[in-house]
Amino acid sequence: MSRTFFAKNPSVLWFLLILALFTLAVTVLSEAYGVAFISTSFVKTLGKTLCLALVALAMDLIWGYAGILSLGHMAFFALGGYMIGMWLMYARTDEIVVAALAQGGLPATAEEIRQGVATQIFGVVGASDFPPIWYFAHSFWAQIALVVLVPGILALVFGWLAFRSRVTGVYLSILTQAMTLALALYLFQNDSGLRGNNGLSGLQNLPGLDAVSQDDVSMWFFWASALALGIGYLLLAWVVSGKFGSVIRAIRDDEQRVRFLGYSVEGYKLFVFTLTAVIAAIAGALYYPQAGIINPAELAPIASIYLAVWVAIGGRGRLYGAVIGAAFVSLLSSWFTGGRAPSIPLGFYTIDWVDWWLVILGLSFVAVTLFAPKGIGGLFDLATGLRSPNRRGAPLGPDDGALMEKEAKE
Amino acid sequence: MRALLLSLAALILMAFPALAQQSVADILAANRDQIEKPSRQTIGPVIDQLAASGDPAAAAVLTAWEAKQLGLRESDGAFFIVEKSDDGWTLTNPDGSPAGTAPKGDIKELKPNAGVRGLIATALVQFTLSDPDRAKRLAALESIAKDPKADALIPLRAAIDAEPDPDLKAQKQRLERLLTLRFDPDSAARVAAIESFGSELGLDLRAALNPLVATTRIAFAGDLPAGSNLARTLTPGSDLTEVEAYDLLVAANMAPARLTVEEARKALVTNLNDGMVGGVALADLNTQAARDTAYTALETAGIVPAAATDAEVTAAVAAHRFAEVYAEPDPAVTSAAAAALSGITIKVGTMQAADLALDAVSLASIYFLAAIGLAITFGVMRVINMAHGEFIMMGAYTGYVVQQFIPNHTVSILVALPLAFAVTFAAGVAMERLVIRHLYKRPLETLLATFGISIALQQIAKNVFGTQARPLTAPSWLDGALTFNDVVSISYIRIAIFVLALVFLMFFLWLMKRTRLGLEVRAVTQNPSMAASMGINPDRINMLTFGLGSGIAGIAGVAIGLFAKVTSELGSDYIVQSFMTVVVGGVGNIWGTLAGAFLIGTFQKGIEWLNPSNTLAAQTYMILLIILFIQFRPRGIIALKGRAAGD
């Protein structure tokens, strides 16, 4: 069976091969395990990019395949980050507090440690008690479970409400955006229990691993991210390759028709929405320890819009397109906004890329939407001569099925 | 004026007939010793006599005395109002006539101490309150009102009848009652004063009543201390925690202080001996129970002071009773005050509800303004324009730029409104032509493309105008607020926005229902190909409609800029709410948009009222409520039904 799967989807093998080679190359060039050609901070950037590629994969499944333009997946991504961040911050502060209390002459009581950790973490928002949501923060495995459970349950509940009332298309996009905004605004409050706009910080320091240098830790996270991306790609390729993929693409093109075939569209949407939310959360849980800090700005609706931008530029409806888009745009973006791109003096005005990059991104996004709806991934079709039927300009979008049906009624 | 003074004098004469004959000079002379070395205890009658003398000079003499400007010529015992000159003193008789000068040594300056000066000042209040100058009387009243004191009561009462100005008289009477209810020695008079107000809303009344019902918590053993005015008894555990109750006992010196964890810790560390303390090994001291054991051992050995353990605390708390008592000892007064306050609270609550309703209406008109452009582009054309917020921002910046060239705010706003419309109309038309018309059949991609434009426009605004907020100043005639009473008020800007929202509603209705353009827009919306076959150019109509929606966003931007900061993020702050307004209201119906705006405005204000400290939470809950609302009315408040709604 697996032979037929790879035979049917040769791009999966190619992707895994390229990912493996890339991982190997980075390892060989890294400071920790190789010739020190690539700086540790760049390894972190690459590792983060792999995580972004993973969440872009999830976005591609929900949008490119199922046709649901969710503007909330970066919220799930950030929630995953928050969940793992809680444990990282707790465990790390716990170590520091225990060490500090050991100076006091008496061995510390559990209560003293708890108080000390709470004051240390929440002093910045003027609190000194643990909010209930930190109940499991001391336990690594509990928080790992929450990485999956919290965004998963949120997606399940929200999705159930939204799909049940048959909110579709742009309405659903706006609704997901509203959800993201609500979540971000909630987390911005100081009494949200997650340190308000300070967010969680110091996440790059792994508890108990003070002796290990960041060079090594960054490589470990890079490997983990590469592994997660590989597994995620394999999983999603498997999901979309079979009848399930057929059904969700059919839902994208004409959900009413799918209903008349006997498939409960809501169930499928909910499944895909929740699955992708969980994948996004896992990507976030790998991303934020590499970023070191997470705050509510990460959940701003604009982040989810950028996610859609990556997938659109990379080419939606094909998994490698999402990966290419996320990697290409986010690396380019960090190059431009990192101040590394040279400014262009025009005499009367100097184009500073830090300021103008977003303008370029926004406009090129418009251009991609208008002129190259297939994105960068479309180039592969040119190369392989694999082309979809020329429909003489008639679009083949998610809404055209609905249009036909509307005409059918008339 | 003279007639007034005469009648005033006559009144005073009638009020104090027995004393009227004595002149100030006589009184001063008669009490020379007292005045030379006044003491707070004994000088009272003299001051009263002076104040009551009826001599017009009394006020001047008392003022001078208080200001340490009264002098005594030692040679003949005559009193003068003195002023330092280059070579000694310039003298003035008490009656105001000049009395020449005197060398330095001849005059003894009278320097009453602070206590005496206080008495003089109180006596003087009466004169200031009856001063011929209305402004001074008003100032005196205001100073008493600001800092009400018991001793102002008598002079105030004395100054009421003679007050010629009806306004001031009413103020004096009101102040008299406010002072009476707090300071009158007669309980019945105070209760009567309290009841005379009913449940009036004045802040001064609440300020006067609140101290009367202020309570303190006390702990006592046995019966309530005599003279306490009990507000309520407290039960430890329900009304107050055991810790609070014990703290009361400690504060009243009725129990020893509790041992804090930190003190116990210090004591243990100090008494550490060979890795043992109080018979417990150091390594075992990592629980509170072990530490308590060790401390108790030390306590028994007499090494550390006794401190209350938990059991002792419980026992001590059980052995005492706790109550809240009024600081005011008179129960009749406190119950009247409490009753009056509860009446006021109910009334204030009603008024606050009214104020909240006004706030909600004003917020609703802002949302309506922000959303009406969207109601056109999204509701009528079904085109998602995520750059709508940026059009609002463009309008606001247009207003700002206009104000840089036209300093007169009224003129600049009048210029900015049409200019903002023109600018955003042009931007909207350009966007429709260049981008949106290629995407009419791909709504999700319209959403994304307009997002791209929104990102670009926002960044361009940031690059041009910088990140800091730019001012867009309202004309001065829009400053201030329409105030109904101490609780209910609304600023003129908000009224203006409300009016603007109404104007737009009318305009929209007129445009869609009464004009050729509106007819054609509706035709194109319902069936583009049929409209085209009837000679309507759908391209042109789409372009104009989109331009119109964008132009209205520009005008809304000017209006919003008047009260919000103009930043590049101005638009994105409103975009989600605007879409929510349109969606909640029901797409394609202007009345729906109006209803949506009111619903969301009311929601938000209502939630803010429940949790006033936290507008972020209010917005969060509002969005959650909207998501829930859409569950029950997926098509909005005013839904198109049946086949016309499409699917």
Added chain:
Amino acid sequence: MTALLEVSGVSVTFDGFRAINNLSFNIEAAELRAIIGPNGAGKTTFMDIVTGKTRPDTGTVTFGERSISLLSLSEAQIARAGVGRKFQRPTVFEDQTVAENLTMALKAQRAPWRVLFWRETQADRDKVAALAAEVGLSDALARKSGELSHGQKQWLEIGMLLAQEPRLLLVDEPAAGMTLAEREHTTALLVEMAKTRAVVVVEHDMEFVRRLNCKVTVLHEGSVLAEGSLDHVTRNPQVIEVYLGRG
């Protein structure tokens, strides 16, 4: 034997317009029925009600031997219960191959979890091939259905309906846009299908209805005006007035 589909006393109103007015009739388990009527008679709304797309204001619709009420079921549940619907314009999933379209329609478990782990067996492949042969698309199995001609799409959709193995088939103007030969083929197929299941054909084209040679129900203003053989109803003066009379 009770009827397969029982519609009784159904009314539905859109914004004050009564699209269906106290409509009642029955369809037997193996019956071919044509429904005719002028525009606005409620033909499409009737199909919407049976397939669960529109909820009637009053009335009952029951289906099958156990007389389950269709009104409480969702579209997908109704489809799984055995009601298939063919739209006027062919609606196939143009981005997918003919084989994928047919596979999706095959009678099988429809729950997401089951579908996710569903893998094609030889029996499924054979079934798809047989269906494709039946509707004349054997050569086109690997082609994207968007590339098919209009008539081929119609056939593909009919193939998908057959794959669903419905007990009741609602067909909306099957002959529209077909060539004469295709019409004949369609007629034969519908007659053939009606031997084992109920088939309801909504049609404008009298000639086509005559070929079907079945019982005819005439709808007018949301209720049944006449019922019987085509010759019978065409002789009905009321029918002539509201429908045929207008030419």
